[in-house]
Amino acid sequence: MTENPPAGIDISTPNVARIYDYMLGGKDNFEADREAAEQIIKAFPESREGVQLNREFLGNAVRHLAGDAGIRQFVDLGAGLPTQNNVHQVAYAVNPDVRAVYVDNDPVVCVHGRALLASSPNVAMVESDLRKPDEIWSRVLETGLINADEPVALLLVAVLHFLDDPYAEVARLRELMAPGSHLVITHLSSKDDRSGDTETMRQVYSRASSGVVPRTVADIQRFFGDFELLDSGDFISPRALERFAVLGWAGVARKP
Template sequence: MSERAPAGIDVHTPNVARIYDYMLGGKDNFAADREAAEQILKSFPESREGVQLNREFLGNAVRYLADEAGIRQFIDVGAGLPTQRNVHEVAHSVDKTARTVYVDNDPIVCVHGRALLANTPTVAMVEADLRDPDTLWAKVADTTLIDFEEPVALLMVAVLHFLEDPYDDVARLRDKLPPGSHMVITHMSMQEKRSSDTDSVREVYSRASSGVYPRTVSDIRRFFGPYDVLTPDHFISPHILSRFAPLGWAAVAKRPA
């Protein structure tokens, strides 16, 4: 992305989506985003690998859901900037008819996403906020891509740790899903032995477009409610999972029939 941004883009305040893009090796970021990312890397040098492992987990989970679980519709909340191995691309590698709705609350992200996805009829991008789940649900329904009588995969990947108290909002979305649906969550975890480093990351994000709220694994698991958490064997190897553990926790869960 050129340092001369289109009108309406604040290039001086670090943006969560653009920091993530930089960590992935993307080009849709500015100097403020890169500076913030480098400060995070000083506290957590493994952050860049963690972001890449997070993306790998997402791809593996979507491939499993499309191939093994037979899911043909995906809602990706907090999708961020389109990058490599997007959800719809992975799903289409299994079935070209799979439908994906991307959701983000950043209007600039949504404009960019719509431009990149304009020629893909099975994909839509809507501007909505997880903190207003009923409006989000209505906007997703307006795309007409999602049949809520059939199982859906609801993805909230690397987004919930940017919200201070999203439990009730997640529960409203979770409870709307039909039986056989799945949830995918990845989340920054809280490690007591890295508390000073975590505080440094919090300080960086406090100057960005969103704060950050790491949680314990047990608190992250609460987001799944009554859903059955699946073993991670289908999504990530034990070796990679152990490398990801200092930074976060990830899981896929299924709504019982």
């Protein structure tokens, strides 16, 4: 991305979505984002591969849900910048009738996202904040793409670790989902043997647009409530999950 951005974009402060974009090999980032990403990579050399594996997990989960699970509508919260192999593109390849809504709380990301998605049918991007679940659901339904009475796949991919205590908000979103819906979560995990590196990563993100809160696997799984956790090995290789476990944990669960 050019270092002469449109008015209103702060290129001096690292942005979470743009750091992620850089790690994925994208071009929608600035020098501050690249510097922050390289500091994270220095502390966690596995982080670049971890981002790729996170994306791999997302793609496999979406294919499974659009295919075997028969899900026709997807809501991606904290979606960030549209990149390659987006949720709607992966789902369309399985079923062209799928509808998708992306949600982000960054107005600049939303403006850019709408421009990138303008030519995509049955896709929308809305601005809202995960800390306001009822507002999110209202704005998602206002697009006309999501039917609240039908099962939906709600994606919380690499987003919850940027919030201090989002358990009540996620619980409310679970309540709003119809039976048969699925919840997809990927999350940075905390490990005692990497506490120093984790602290370095915290410091980098504290200077960015959001802090970061890694959690234990048990604490991550609490986000699913009473949903039925699926065996991820049914749709992603155990080797990929093992490699991803160095940095995080991922799972998919179904609402009874």
